[in-house]
Amino acid sequence: MAMQNGSSQTPWVRHRRHSNEDVQEASKANETHLLVNDQNKYRSMLVRAYSSVWMIGGFALIIYMGHLYITAMIVVIQIFMARELFNLLRRAHVDRCLPGFRMLNWHFFFTAMLFVYGRILGQRLVNTVTSDKVLYQLVSKLIKYQMIACYSLYTAGFVWFILTLKKGMYKYQFGQYAWTHMILIVVFTQSAFTVANIFEGVFWFLLPATLIVINDIAAYFFGFFFGRTPLIKLSPKKTWEGFIGASFTTMISAFVLANIMGRFQWLTCPRKDLSTSWLQCDPGPLFRPEYYTVPKWFPEWFPWKEMAIMPVQWHALCLGLFASIIAPFGGFFASGFKRAFKIKDFGDSIPGHGGITDRMDCQMVMAVFAYIYHQSFVVGQNLMVETILEQILMNLTLDEQQTLYMKLGQILNERMTAQS
Amino acid sequence: MQNSGSQTPRVRHRKRSSEGFQEASKANGSHLLVHDQNKYRSMLIRTYSTVWMIGGFALVIYLGHLYIAAMIVVIQIFMAKELFNLLRRSHEDRQLPGFRMLNWHFFFTAMLFVYGRILSQQLVNTVTTDMVLYKLVSKLVKYHMIACYALYIAGFVWFIVTLKKKMYKYQFSQYAWTHMILIVVFTQSAFTVANIFEGIFWFLLPATLIVINDIAAYIFGFFFGRTPLIKLSPKKTWEGFIGASFTTMISAFLLASIMGRFKWLTCPRKDLSTGWLQCDPDPFFRPEYYTLPRWFSQLFPWKEVAIMPVQWHALCLGLFASIIAPFGGFFASGFKRAFKIKDFGDSIPGHGGITDRMDCQMVMAVFAYIYHQSFVVAMNLSVETILGQILMNLTLEEQQSLFMKLGQMINETMTVQS
Numbered sequence: 001m002a003m004q005n006g007s008s009q010t011p012w013v014r015h016r017r018h019s020n021e022d023v024q025e026a027s028k029a030n031e032t033h034l035l036v037n038d039q040n041k042y043r044s045m046l047v048r049a050y051s052s053v054w055m056i057g058g059f060a061l062i063i064y065m066g067h068l069y070i071t072a073m074i075v076v077i078q079i080f081m082a083r084e085l086f087n088l089l090r091r092a093h094v095d096r097c098l099p100g101f102r103m104l105n106w107h108f109f110f111t112a113m114l115f116v117y118g119r120i121l122g123q124r125l126v127n128t129v130t131s132d133k134v135l136y137q138l139v140s141k142l143i144k145y146q147m148i149a150c151y152s153l154y155t156a157g158f159v160w161f162i163l164t165l166k167k168g169m170y171k172y173q174f175g176q177y178a179w180t181h182m183i184l185i186v187v188f189t190q191s192a193f194t195v196a197n198i199f200e201g202v203f204w205f206l207l208p209a210t211l212i213v214i215n216d217i218a219a220y221f222f223g224f225f226f227g228r229t230p231l232i233k234l235s236p237k238k239t240w241e242g243f244i245g246a247s248f249t250t251m252i253s254a255f256v257l258a259n260i261m262g263r264f265q266w267l268t269c270p271r272k273d274l275s276t277s278w279l280q281c282d283p284g285p286l287f288r289p290e291y292y293t294v295p296k297w298f299p300e301w302f303p304w305k306e307m308a309i310m311p312v313q314w315h316a317l318c319l320g321l322f323a324s325i326i327a328p329f330g331g332f333f334a335s336g337f338k339r340a341f342k343i344k345d346f347g348d349s350i351p352g353h354g355g356i357t358d359r360m361d362c363q364m365v366m367a368v369f370a371y372i373y374h375q376s377f378v379v380g381q382n383l384m385v386e387t388i389l390e391q392i393l394m395n396l397t398l399d400e401q402q403t404l405y406m407k408l409g410q411i412l413n414e415r416m417t418a419q420s
Numbered sequence: 421m422q423n424s425g426s427q428t429p430r431v432r433h434r435k436r437s438s439e440g441f442q443e444a445s446k447a448n449g450s451h452l453l454v455h456d457q458n459k460y461r462s463m464l465i466r467t468y469s470t471v472w473m474i475g476g477f478a479l480v481i482y483l484g485h486l487y488i489a490a491m492i493v494v495i496q497i498f499m500a501k502e503l504f505n506l507l508r509r510s511h512e513d514r515q516l517p518g519f520r521m522l523n524w525h526f527f528f529t530a531m532l533f534v535y536g537r538i539l540s541q542q543l544v545n546t547v548t549t550d551m552v553l554y555k556l557v558s559k560l561v562k563y564h565m566i567a568c569y570a571l572y573i574a575g576f577v578w579f580i581v582t583l584k585k586k587m588y589k590y591q592f593s594q595y596a597w598t599h600m601i602l603i604v605v606f607t608q609s610a611f612t613v614a615n616i617f618e619g620i621f622w623f624l625l626p627a628t629l630i631v632i633n634d635i636a637a638y639i640f641g642f643f644f645g646r647t648p649l650i651k652l653s654p655k656k657t658w659e660g661f662i663g664a665s666f667t668t669m670i671s672a673f674l675l676a677s678i679m680g681r682f683k684w685l686t687c688p689r690k691d692l693s694t695g696w697l698q699c700d701p702d703p704f705f706r707p708e709y710y711t712l713p714r715w716f717s718q719l720f721p722w723k724e725v726a727i728m729p730v731q732w733h734a735l736c737l738g739l740f741a742s743i744i745a746p747f748g749g750f751f752a753s754g755f756k757r758a759f760k761i762k763d764f765g766d767s768i769p770g771h772g773g774i775t776d777r778m779d780c781q782m783v784m785a786v787f788a789y790i791y792h793q794s795f796v797v798a799m800n801l802s803v804e805t806i807l808g809q810i811l812m813n814l815t816l817e818e819q820q821s822l823f824m825k826l827g828q829m830i831n832e833t834m835t836v837q838s
Contacts (some may be wrong), residue, residue, distance in 0.1 A: 003824050127833055148794040151787070155744060165652060170758030178600050185603075234583060256676030326573060332580050369569070376566040384541055384814060385822045388806065392826065395801040398833060403574045403802050406825050408810065412823060415816065 048352035068270045078191045079090035083184045084347040095367045107157045115150040116192040129274040179419040190364040193371035203267040208370040211323040235335045247324035254320030258313040262287045330365035466770035486691045496609045498774045502765040503601045525575045526773040530602045533568040534610040545691035608782035611789035622686040626788040629741040637664035653753045665742035672738030675729045704730040748783035
């Protein structure tokens with residue numbers, strides 16, 4: 001993550017280097033450019049490889065350091081992405097007539113941050129400060145009135161916006177207001193879901209993110225070597241060969257990686273507070289390998305007679321399927337958007353790749369799916385139970401919770417004895 | 421009395437209040453009689469449609485929660501249609517067949533998502549008698565989120581696949597516009613419906629306060645209006661604003677007492693039936709008796725006054741309705757100026773489109789819900805009430821699941837503490 005210049009005011013025009021099939025096709029068509037293009041192709045691949053290695057290295061370090069640091073990384077990425085996108089459709093000369101208007105964007109950003117992370121990390125924050133009585137009271141009160149506090153902040157921003165409407169600039173200001181809302185929704189939905197997944201277990205963040213990276217890299221290489229048939233008019237450098245090759249690679253990697261990642265408690269245990277210490281837990285039935293004897297029709301050379309498959313690997317196959325088929329549409333959306341508004345890249349923070357939004361476009365779609373999948377199929381969330389639990393946690397003190405627990409236990413016991 | 425929203429909004433006279441005419445007539449004596457006739461004629465049209473709207477509204481309140489929710493849904497559909505039509509450009513749309521379908525696809529997805537979440541418990545409670553239906557509904561509720569997400573992704577993919585060269589900018593703008601409309605329309609209607617099932621009182625009082633604020637501002641402005649309030653809406657005046665604020669707060673205090681006596685309005689509805697409601701009155705609606713100070717009771721015949729706690733909450737709602745909710749109207753005015761349209765539609769004679777009527781209501785509905793959740797519900801929660809909720813609303817398996825999760829959470833908190 002150390003390769004960033006500050007994002008510039010306007011995105012620079014740069015060569016799209018997503019893959020080099022069109023250079024390859026151009027060279028086949030136009031022999032005279034062959035040597036020059038070849039040199040460029042390998043040079044650009046080197047630049048991309050260099051920044052990819054740095055990104056992956058930095059990422060691995062943060063995973064090692066833990067949940068809180070990963071969340072911090074997500075927040076930093078989010079701030080840079082929001083800044084890139086806020087700058088994108090701003091028109092500098094119009095902005096000079098509206099002092100303090102950019103402040104409004106960051107006001108809404110701060111409100112959204114408070115709302116989203118307050119809800120997700122609220123309970124964990126309470127758990128972190130339970131040792132100190134005064135802090136506990138303060139934090140509990142904050143959590144309880146979090147919704148109305150965020151609403152007040154939003155209303156303040158809304159009123160501020162209306163009071164600063166300037167004659168002759170209405171259309172620009174309303175356009176910017178709508179644009180701010182869309183950016184914040186896109187950026188915060190996916191980062192909120194990502195952080196929620198992280199605290200359920202780093203596995204549920206690491207696996208989807210890795211699958212997207214693998215899908216990207218595999219599509220690049222399959223396209224580099226075999227790319228021939230264009231995939232979609234929006235992204236002329238994507239090919240069907242790259243797409244299909246990457247799909248197979250992604251699904252196989254999903255199956256294998258789930259097994260590897262599932263062995264580390266650091267990755268599979270949920271984190272209930274905001275500490276950074278070591279984690280111990282019972283990983284749950286998903287991560288316990290089940291043994292299957294290999295059926296007789298498998299070829300003789302297959303070395304294993306029985307396989308240990310964790311149930312989570314089947315879930316990983318679903319994640320891999322989504323990552324290869326649907327997640328690329330996030331990339332197509334970003335490409336279409338850039339064509340629509342005639343920009344080459346969202347920013348220029350990462351050499352060889354463009355801006356941060358260019359890297360995160362598929363990740364965003366995947367993060368939302370991973371969270372919804374996790375809530376629906378892994379956790380099996382029951383809305384009523386969760387709502388009541390949330391009410392209990394927000395409004396009752398620990399003693400009241402224990403009283404409730406005891407009384408509920410008694411009633412359930414009576415019911416069980418009455419039934420039997 | 422409604423035409424369907426036209427394709428393009430028609431230019432019409434802004435008839436929100438007639439101070440403009442009054443001031444013009446004072447300045448320009450020769451137009452006095454003409455303006456007077458127009459002022460009273462426009463007020464007659466407005467009063468006629470206002471009476472119809474209030475009458476229809478009262479009827480729906482009488483019919484009950486489900487019908488009110490249905491009315492909200494119908495209003496929502498018309499509002500969305502008005503707003504979808506607003507920034508559409510018909511010549512571009514002709515080249516993109518099926519693109520309007522996409523708007524309604526997202527509308528349907530949003531509807532399923534929002535009402536599925538809010539009414540899931542009520543729906544489950546309605547079908548408990550029939551085993552087959554109960555299993556089906558429980559399954560639907562369980563996989564509700566992923567079903568809505570799948571529908572949204574289908575729309576997203578469909579949008580990308582139908583992107584047409586040279587129309588990218590138009591299509592992306594329409595996509596963003598669709599999202600903004602759906603968010604604005606559905607947030608407020610979701611919160612409104614959620615409030616309705618907590619007790620019609622929490623929907624009726626805020627809505628009535630907005631209507632009273634509007635009417636009072638109009639009348640105060642009509643008679644006393646002199647100092648303009650804000651450049652965005654040149655016909656609003658400070659006299660109207662302040663007069664309406666006082667009127668709204670006094671009405672809030674009184675109306676809360678009147679409305680709080682009817683069980684039909686104060687009881688929450690736990691299922692989707694339409695029958696009569698019985699419930700234990702909330703502590704908010706039990707009048708508390710305050711003895712009046714001696715100097716007061718010497719002048720007035722009452723020795724003590726009965727005030728329900730809910731009346732204090734009503735004062736807060738009244739304060740918001742008079743100070744902040746009008747900004748919804750200013751936002752709509754600014755929006756119309758920015759995009760050079762006179763009204764959002766023309767469904768309601770004298771008032772404009774449905775969005776013109778609902779602009780302040782939307783801001784109020786969101787506040788009423790958040791206020792209710794933060795201050796009314798939260799105050800009521802104690803071990804007893806939550807235990808009651810658990811026993812009433814959850815099945816045995818859900819109760820056991822909650823019991824286990826609660827135990828886990830308490831354990832974790834204890835381990836972290838020690």
